Amino acid sequence: MHSTTPSTSATQPGILRRAPSAQLLAHLRDRFGDRLSTSEAVLLQHGRDESFYPPRPPDAVVFVQSTEEVAFLLACCAAEKTPVIGYGAGSSVEGHFLAVQGGVCVDFSQMNQVIEIRPGDLNATVQAGVTRTQLNAALQGTGLFFSVDPGADASVGGMVATGASGTNTVRYGTMRDNVVNLVVVTAEGQVVRTASRARKSSAGYNLTQVFCGSEGTLGLITEVTVRLHPLPEAIAAAVVTFPDVRSAVQCVIEAIQHGVPLARAEMLDGLALRAINAHSRTTLREQPTLFLEFAGSQAQIDAQTEIMRELASHHGGGEFQWAARPEERSRLWTPRHHAYFACLQLRPGSRALSTDACVPLSALADCIEQTQADIAEHELLVPVFGHVGDGNFHCMVLIDPHSPGELEAAEAFGHRLVERAIQLGGTCTGEHGVGLHKSRYLVREHGKAGVGLMRMLKDAFDPHHILNPGKVVPSP
């Protein structure tokens, strides 16, 4: 499939390489010393991700420690039109940071300072390399937490760059909804703060949202001010089984329509439950299952769960399993958290190609049902997980990583799913981002004129395409 898509040339070795000159490397080494590495192991570590792309290592990795260092680095690289690729926690899944044209990788792991926590403003400012668990640890005792949870312990800067979200987005929003402002270094090495710390502003174009989801192709994010939320008084978790996907999905949609502020609402299909039972030695019914979380005061939780019980019962849901104490909740949700690894065990030695379609809520049941029919027709092994309240679901296509035929079949399945999602009014990617892998679908989703505007934006902010080249907007 790759060979028929517009983004291919950038993914083929040797098409265009823009390695840093010896002079540039010497100049950077003067400034960064041992924090510049060209060791093979380090380059390789920064040149491969969870995707199926072969490794594409950069020519050098610089471990930066400040915004000023990033500005220096970008100014140097801009002068020679050498590519610069940002690297957070390395947890992205669509080939985001593969150095397809070579260049210098900027590793943010040493920019890991929590700069300021402002409980009175419900926000905090961190360096881009701070991870979400590190930030939440720093927030202990404030009564506040940082909500965005994409599963992996991603860096906050990386989460902004990919527009990440996760299991509690249904309640607290995506990364886009939780950014107050950014410090960004431009392609020319200028430092920009995108907005004030006010909770809202109409003062000019929304630069914050321009950079959020831009995947390092418009500028490098060095500092992030994020919104914080009050910790709920209480949390309760529940698991409930449904006769079919449609009933489970409809139950959640109706809860949202009733204004029930679900904290989490995850659906796993029967195959995923089979994997979980085998892996965790549980005896859950191998049917579509909702993993739910409620948050608030105990009275609020009681009111929410009463509505939820009624809706579930109406849709043929089984008995609720409940848990309120942290360790019980953890036990109840553990199968969900381990689902990815459990599913890999459905086929020992396999790897997973994960899809990321997101559709309007009313189309979600149709989209999953049609996708399951596709899975059956093509005899694929594909457990399905859904962030049901967002209309977003992932299919884990389990394949033999050494079989080109299986990879091709998986890609073809993903292609049909994207087409289906877009026809239903949805998107090719709800939360994983574009990277290398999804750029082929942008014209299908946004039209030529829409992608034309994206390209104008790219050309304006990065005229020499030194910022993570080959990603997001396919070259014309």
Next chain:
Amino acid sequence: MHSTTPSTSATQPGILRRAPSAQLLAHLRDRFGDRLSTSEAVLLQHGRDESFYPPRPPDAVVFVQSTEEVAFLLACCAAEKTPVIGYGAGSSVEGHFLAVQGGVCVDFSQMNQVIEIRPGDLNATVQAGVTRTQLNAALQGTGLFFSVDPGADASVGGMVATGASGTNTVRYGTMRDNVVNLVVVTAEGQVVRTASRARKSSAGYNLTQVFCGSEGTLGLITEVTVRLHPLPEAIAAAVVTFPDVRSAVQCVIEAIQHGVPLARAEMLDGLALRAINAHSRTTLREQPTLFLEFAGSQAQIDAQTEIMRELASHHGGGEFQWAARPEERSRLWTPRHHAYFACLQLRPGSRALSTDACVPLSALADCIEQTQADIAEHELLVPVFGHVGDGNFHCMVLIDPHSPGELEAAEAFGHRLVERAIQLGGTCTGEHGVGLHKSRYLVREHGKAGVGLMRMLKDAFDPHHILNPGKVVPSP
């Protein structure tokens, strides 16, 4: 003051006029017939707003009815580099649609179709000229409502263009938070849908947010898909008086920190209360007062109000006046809704220059107190209103509209307030937008590099500056 600011040249008559040619007007008249007007009355109506700028009428007004018509019009005007200015309900306040270079005004009032309501997706698609009250009327019976309420019965397209918000933003977010996607016509007359209808997406740059708040300077918005919210089961309103501004503000901030989902939280100062008493023949205490609204189930409201009573009592708040039934709530809130006109009556014959500072919550009390000291020092007559939960407040500077000295003093006061807000980490405009009036502050707020990026965006999307020229980004 105007004469010392970078944006001035665009506001001075005769500096640069780009009137449509006779040929262009004839071409447009062929297509639009009677829906193109050059009558003096119509031009004047479209050339003045609530600001203090003298009228700047366009050369023609076209009453469009479809996206295709807007595309046709823009393609024609682009060919001759003639300015095009969008016009919604005419309720903006910063000189947004004044035709400083002449050109063609696009009136959206006949693009007033509610295209589709999708209760299952919690969204609706409307033409840009639909007003918020019209949309809410169309939603009757669905159990859903459109939340953004800037006071005036603004058009939905205009609200997107200015990034509007209002009294219930503290609960439901600004217009930016409530847009799903847009249909936009570009400077070249191309039609772009900015995103799918999915609730979240990571598919490329966030074009929706690029256009939201762009005030017609990057493209013309012709259709909007907005988020809808479930109508709360019950609503309760309350009014409570505090000994000083700081106590009132702190009470709201602590409620937010406790996670109380206030539906509205407006503060009015003692002078505003004096105006209200005189206007509405009420006997409210002439002290800082919170007008509050709670929404949810009755149990939720009870829980919220219990916390709120405790907090208010802790901060020296007086007795709560309560209202639950719609007509009682309306009576209780009527003074707040009439406050603008009541305040104008503090000085018969006066007009108001309204400021729009927005600061981090923790700085709000300081900012208002310092501003009140400034008011006293300069012997100005300025009631103050605050959307306290957002950190946003408006000062109504009451002046004799025929006195250049008073206008200058009011502008100087506004200037000091902007400086104060920015120093406290805030913004010159929380919700009114930039228009002509605030562009002078963008460099102060965003720095040269930030405004440089905004200008790059403008130059890329509108290379000949035909889209609402002179607004948002000052010319270099």
